[in-house]
Amino acid sequence: xxxxxxxxxxxxxxxxxxxxxxxxxxxxxxxxxxxxxxxxxxxxxxxxxxxxxxxxxxxxxxxxxxxxxxxxxxxxxxxxxxxxxxxxxxxxxxxxxxxxxxxxxxxxxxxxxxxxxxxxxxxxxxxxxxxxxxxxxxxxxxxxxxxxxxxxxxxxxxxxxxxxxxxxxxxxxxxxxxxxxxxxxxxxxxxxxxxxxxxxxxxxxxxxxxxxxxxxxxxxxxxxxxxxxxxxxxxxxxxxxxxxxxxxxxxxxxxxxxxxxxxxxxxxxxxxxxxxxxxxxxxxxxxxxxxxxxxxxxxxxxxxxxxxxxxxxxxxxxxxxxxxxxxxxxxxxxxxxxxxxxxxxxxxxxxxxxxxxxxxxxxxxxxxxxxxxxxxxxxxxxxxxxxxxxxxxxxxxxxxxxxxxxxxxxxxxxxxxxxxxxxxxxxxxxxxxxxxxxxxxxxxxxxxxxxxxxxxxxxxxxxxxxxxxxxxxxxxxxxxxxxxxxxxxxxxxxxxxxxxxxxxxxxxxxxxxxxxxxxxxx
Numbered sequence: 349x350x351x352x353x354x355x356x357x358x359x360x361x362x363x364x365x366x367x368x369x370x371x372x373x374x375x376x377x378x379x380x381x382x383x384x385x386x387x388x389x390x391x392x393x394x395x396x397x398x399x400x401x402x403x404x405x406x407x408x409x410x411x412x413x414x415x416x417x418x419x420x421x422x423x424x425x426x427x428x429x430x431x432x433x434x435x436x437x438x439x440x441x442x443x444x445x446x447x448x449x450x451x452x453x454x455x456x457x458x459x460x461x462x463x464x465x466x467x468x469x470x471x472x473x474x475x476x477x478x479x480x481x482x483x484x485x486x487x488x489x490x491x492x493x494x495x496x497x498x499x500x501x502x503x504x505x506x507x508x509x510x511x512x513x514x515x516x517x518x519x520x521x522x523x524x525x526x527x528x529x530x531x532x533x534x535x536x537x538x539x540x541x542x543x544x545x546x547x548x549x550x551x552x553x554x555x556x557x558x559x560x561x562x563x564x565x566x567x568x569x570x571x572x573x574x575x576x577x578x579x580x581x582x583x584x585x586x587x588x589x590x591x592x593x594x595x596x597x598x599x600x601x602x603x604x605x606x607x608x609x610x611x612x613x614x615x616x617x618x619x620x621x622x623x624x625x626x627x628x629x630x631x632x633x634x635x636x637x638x639x640x641x642x643x644x645x646x647x648x649x650x651x652x653x654x655x656x657x658x659x660x661x662x663x664x665x666x667x668x669x670x671x672x673x674x675x676x677x678x679x680x681x682x683x684x685x686x687x688x689x690x691x692x693x694x695x696x697x698x699x700x701x702x703x704x705x706x707x708x709x710x711x712x713x714x715x716x717x718x719x720x721x722x723x724x725x726x727x728x729x730x731x732x733x734x735x736x737x738x739x740x741x742x743x744x745x746x747x748x749x750x751x752x753x754x755x756x757x758x759x760x761x762x763x764x765x766x767x768x769x770x771x772x773x774x775x776x777x778x779x780x781x782x783x784x785x786x787x788x789x790x791x792x793x794x795x796x797x798x799x800x801x802x803x804x805x806x807x808x809x810x811x812x813x814x815x816x817x818x819x820x821x822x823x824x825x826x827x828x829x830x831x832x833x834x835x836x837x838x839x840x841x842x843x844x845x846x847x848x849x850x851x852x853x854x855x856x857x858x859x860x861x862x863x864x865x866x867x868x869x870x
Contacts, residue, residue, distance in 0.1 A: 380466055380479060385459035388486045392455050394721040395496055399447045399758050400734045401720065401840050403810065405497045406758035407773045409446055412437025413761045414772075422606040423599050426770045426784055430607070431590050432542035433499045447758075454497040461505035462486045464512050465688055469695035471515060471657040472647075477698030480708045485691035487712040488636060490719035493681035495840065500684030503543035507550050508688045510536040511664060514554055515657055521558060524565035526575045530558070534582040542586040545607060546671060550685065551583045553667040557660065605785045615781035616676035625678040633683060635711050636690045640665070643696025658696070665689035720840030730838040737804075737835045737846060738762050744831070744850035745802040751795055753778070753822050754806025754846060756837070768795045778822075780813040792818050796825050799853040803829065807845050828852060 395401050399409070407427070414425045415438040421431060436450070443449035466482035473481070488494075494501045513533030520527055537554060540547035558579060562572045587607075594603040616622075630637075644662065668686045675682065694711075698704035716722050734756075741750065741759060748765035753774050760767050769791045771777055777788040803826050809819070826832075830851030836843050 377463075377467075380482070381459065381463045383479075384462040384466065384482050384486060385456070387483055388455050388459040388462065391486065391490055391716060391719070392451070392458070392495055392721050394724065394727045395730075395840070396451045397445070397448050398727070398730050398734065399762070400730065400756055400837050401496050402493070402498075403755040403757075403775075403839065405450075406447075406756065408433060408437045408497065408499075409441070409450065410757050410761050410767070410772060412439075412441045413446065414767070416441045420597070420599065422594075422602045424770060425767065425772050426606065426776070426786070427773060428606050428610045428784075429499060430542045430544055430587075432539060432586065433502070433544070436502065436543075450497045454501045457502050457505045458486055458489055458494070461489075461501075461508050461688065464505070464508040465691050468508070468512055468515060468657070468661065469692045471654050472661070472692070473695035473699035477695040477704065480698050480704065481691045481695035484636070484694055484708060484711055485687060487715035487719075488687045488691060489684070490721065491632070491715035492683045492687065493679075493720075493840070494684050494687075495719050495721050498681055498684065499543050500681060503540040503547055504684055504688055506536045506540035506543070507547060507685065510534065510540070510550075510554065511660070511688070514558070515660060518561070518654075518656055521561035522565055524562055524567040524571070526558070526562075526579065531578060531582045534579045535585060538583040538586045541583070542590065545611070546675075546685070549667060549671045550664070553663065555579055555583070557663065610784055613785075614783040622676075622678065626673060629672070629678055629680075629683060632680065633686065633690075635714060636687070636694060639697040639707055639711065640690050640693035643693055643698070643700065646700040647696045661689050661692045665693060723840075723842065726838040726842055733835065733837045737837055737848070740833060740835070741802055741804065741848060741850075744848065747801060749799065749801040749853055751800035751803045753803055753809075755810060755839070755844065756804060756806075756846060759804060768798055768800065775811055777818050778809055778814050779811040780815045782815075788815070789817050789821070792821055796821060801850065801853040803849045803852055805847045805849065807847055810844075826852065 399406055408429075411421065411425055411427060411434045415421060415434055419425050421427075421434055427434075436453075437446075440446050440449040440453060462482040462485045465485045466478045469478035469481040489501060489504075494504075510533040513529050513536065517527060517530040517533070520530065534551070534554070537547060537551040541551060555576060559572060559576050562575060567575070591600065591603065594600045644658075647658065665686070668689060672678070672683055672686055694708075697707060701707075721727065737756070738759065742763055745763060745765070748763055750760060750763055750765045751768055752759050755774075757767075757773060759765075760772070771784060771786055771788060771791050776782050776784050776786075777792050782788070803822070805822070805826065826849040829849035832847055832849045835846045835848065837846055838844070
């Protein structure tokens with residue numbers, strides 16, 4: 349049977365299901381997408397327009413704005429994430445409201461990802477179960493910090509598209525052939541790698557599955573080699589093009605440092621902290637893992653539409669989970685690549701139960717309770733609180749000599765100020781475990797030598813451990829500022845205290861080493 353065939357005809361399912369999802373939606377791909385889009389908008393829109401919602405996302409927007417002003421990524425402004433992420437933000441920086449534009453684009457991407465999850469789940473489950481898996485994917489994004497403009501909201505959709513195109517070409521691979529749609533699928537994976545390098549692991553896994561199918565089809569080794577090479581070239585094309593561009597400009601070492609060296613050289617979590625984070629991640633993933641596992645177990649004795657599709661998604665989930673739990677450090681949003689295959693496997697849970705909605709209701713409900721957009725009291729306060737901070741900083745910094753030492757890096761863009769260093773993201777200087785290839789203490793001394801008029805400090809700094817040298821340098825500098833004022837702003841984690849030190853440029857101490865010396869670390 350072809351992989352695109354349905355094991356349970358839709359008409360049969362309509363006669364025998366007591367679904368809460370209208371059959372008109374299940375019978376139309378357009379209606380399915382629109383329903384998933386409406387759900388994505390509903391659970392994300394309360395944060396639309398908030399530039400301060402997340403520390404990472406506002407930095408992405410700052411970098412996008414700087415690229416639009418002619419800065420060269422990794423050379424004039426530094427980070428270690430892929431170029432496609434920042435080109436996306438550079439594109440939306442051209443809109444009248446860049447933050448809102450990227451949030452709407454991310455919502456569309458989340459809905460498209462959910463629709464593709466739904467389409468893949470149709471291959472292994474009933475239409476009702478497939479639709480539930482799409483809804484679950486949207487909710488899980490919110491739970492794992494994909495509720496705004498995380499990179500994973502974009503690259504997940506590309507990986508899911510690659511998986512969908514792969515699955516639709518299974519019959520061709522079984523005949524020992526690749527074709528255009530399969531090459532396009534690997535190009536999608538390559539674009540995902542250009543958003544975040546870790547997508548390479550999914551790309552390798554999909555490539556190994558393609559090679560296995562070609563080998564089982566009896567292809568000669570030479571044929572397998574050139575066909576697999578074609579797929580690998582498609583997957584590598586975006587980063588090869590990026591490398592060629594930087595090589596031509598004489599800045600390939602900076603690209604290599606950002607993409608490779610900085611990730612290998614940075615310090616990661618100590619064993620105890622890592623163990624705690626692993627335990628917390630297992631707990632957070634517990635419900636989707638349980639539903640997916642129950643679905644896999646119960647589907648063993650049921651008539652499957654396509655066993656190969658089940659094995660493919662299972663292998664995809666296994667690879668993404670392995671990458672997550674073996675990576676040297678762990679944050680909640682690192683689980684975003686795990687969510688598509690787990691959501692698809694959850695469809696097996698629904699397909700083998702007459703009343704699956706309580707399990708999915710629990711999953712979606714828990715996700716929304718813990719998501720940032722559903723902290724409605726914070727969302728109500730967030731915009732006026734952030735605007736008050738912006739208005740005050742503008743009034744206190746008429747010459748745009750601003751230095752942000754904390755989270756709200758997008759203040760540079762809002763004031764029309766250029767960041768005073770290539771290390772525009774303050775955590776690259778105050779986090780003790782960071783490694784960028786730049787001397788962060790020297791960069792900080794250069795910034796302070798320029799006498800910023802206003803310094804915005806988050807208290808406490810959102811990092812542990814912090815670098816005692818760089819922290820002491822800033823603390824000494826702000827002691828010479830003539831005014832300070834505290835603000836409470838709200839991000840997806842709740843209230844955060846920002847202290848604005850102003851009137852600093854004229855009266856600050858010339859010796860910016862003094863604080864380090866008094867701290868005994870100079």
